[in-house]
Amino acid sequence: MFVLDGGSFQYETAMMVFGKVDGETHQRVFTPIYAFETEEGWVLYDTGWPPEAVPMLVELGMDPKIGEENSAVEQLKKIGLAPSAVTKIILSHLHVDHAGGLQFFPDAQVYVQKDELAYALYPNSFQALAYFRETFTAPDIKWEVMDGDGVILPGLTTILANGHTPGLQGLVVELPKSGFILLCADACYLRENYELDLPPGNVWNPVLAQYALKRYKALQALLGARFFPGHEYDFFTKEIDITQPFE
């Protein structure tokens, strides 16, 4: 498993931690893209930002550090892979920082929850800004529409952890040497969500979002899994070493 660098941006802490009003109002957040080598080709979990979104982030004052080199295609090139090596893409959800790179992989099967796909087309106004229709409405996308948990391949199991959005799914990864890793995506932006039992502030349904955190905790206890938060900058830049693959 490689953790690829999809760039970073400034985001409001209150959008990440429900009810958080003390401390820093904003913090830099990291955009991970995960790549897995499997017996059925390479699999991605999320695809990062589309380059087209960067001017909007500048305009919103989010100070994006998202260059061409942070696109899914350029990040894969750095580990010696062409887009055609990717056979499957699992999407945690369809927010633009996760679905933005879909356009580069027209041949891959794309796994998404049906409730996410339906909602993304007609989101509530308060979440509409996070969905870019053009990133997920290309006619040639090879959707594999899911309804609940799923075993994508041995060692890659999706867990419905909705609440942040209607169809958010986390990914339980089992690696030969590292064992189980739980990739939380935006059900747990920061380790703080997990530690304080607080769902994201940017949330479609806070009750379900809290249950999702608890489901992650149960899984972590059962599997002895390592826990990767969705966007925490310090985690991805200091806590783990993303210059090396996890084996």
Ligand SMILES: [Zn+2]
């Ligand atoms: Zn996100």
